Amino acid sequence: MHKPMHKRCTLALAGITALTCLSLTPAVQAAGYTQTKYPIVLVHGLTGFDSIAGLYDYFYTVPFNLERSGAKVYIASVAAFNSSEQRGAELVKQMTPWATANGGKVNLIGHSQGSPTARVAAGLRPDLVASVTSVGGVNKGTKVADAQGTSLYTAAISNAVGYLVGIMSGNFHQQDAIAALNSLTTTGSATLTSKYPWGVNTSSSCAKSTEVQNVKGYPIRYYSWSGNAAYTNALDLVDPFLVTTSALIGSEKNDGLVGVCSSYLGQVIGDSYNMNHMDEVNQMSGIRGLTDPVALYRQHANRLQLKGL
Structure with a gap:
């Protein structure tokens, strides 16, 4: 028995409406998925930059993928080669007006040396800080830095590279490669932590800390995640180099440059992602392993949103 035409039309319209609502729901969620209360500030690591000629980002495609769902993102530019304390002071100068213009605080996300820089x-x-997040951060030092010499020749080359990066990115900072390497050694990192202890548990080499830290009377949330593989993609020309440096770290799981335990800061979101040190910032040019690093940044922005940050 056939239904009357008007009933069939009504059912069809209802079906179309339901499908339309279902298809729009993810879009509505995506529109504000990464929209945090305070802006996100991305902080690059050693040898890093904000962007080259405004075209190629250190955090490759990460800013765009955060902003497209509502986040406000700033990209810090500090010295490519210098101590974490010097870089931290430079970061304060940059983030102060950003915080002032956006509710009084920022969410810092630092990769590699960007983590101790953000901690400082x-x-x-x-x-001015709502949260600090470490991505493959050198929080307890790295044996790769321990194994490197600080010869004047090496320092001169590194400083020259740093100034070249400054020219290409349009940002000029004082470079000091020896200070940078010393900051990243096990001893140098321990010294930094004695001054800026929040989020780092020094009771053992692989101890984890807690999320909320009282920093001079201000509650700040600390987070971290890291990869645990050096070789993740045969097409990535950097991976063989990371396999070599990974050997310097020994038996500890690592991302090719930083041991998993060294990367711990505050609440550890994950430490077994299939990423190496470059994958963690979606380099090179998005060639990566099984884990999608961009998705981790988006998920974390939503995490900060749900925390009211």
């Missing part, structure tokens, strides 16, 4: 900035101006 949070220690210097805890009133």
Whole structure:
């Protein structure tokens, strides 16, 4: 028995409406998925930059993929080669007006040496920081830095590279490769942590800390994640180099440059992602392993949003 035409039309319209609502729901969610209360500040690591000629980002495609769902993102530019304390002071100068213009605080996300850099900035101006997140961060030092010499020749080459990076990115900072390497050694990192202890548990080499830290009277949330593989993609020309440096770290799981335990800061979101040190910032040019690093940044922005940050 056939239904009357008007009933069939009504059912068809209802079906179309339901499908339309279902198809729009993810889009509506995506529109505000990464929209945090305070802006996100991305902090690059050793040899890093914000972007080259405004075209090629250190955090490859990460800013765009955060902003497209509502986040406000700033990309810091600090010295490519210098101590974490010097870089942290430079970061404070940059983030202060950003915080002032956006509710008084920022969410710092630092990769590699960007993590101790962010920790220093949070220690210097805890009133301006809502959270600090470490991505493959050198929080307890790396044996790769321990194994490197600090010869004047090596330092001169590194400083020259740093100044070249500054020219290409349009940002000029004082470079000091020896200070940079010393900051990243096990001893140098321990010294930094004695001054800026928040989020780092020094009770053992692989101890984890807690999320909320009281920094000079201000509650700041600390997070971290890292990869645990050096070789993740045969097409990535950097991977063989990371396999070589990984050998310097020994038996500890690592991302090719930083041991998993060294990367721990605050609440550890994950430490077994199929990523190496370059994959963690979606380099080179998005060639990566099984883990999608961009998705991790987007998920974390949503995490910060749900925390009211």
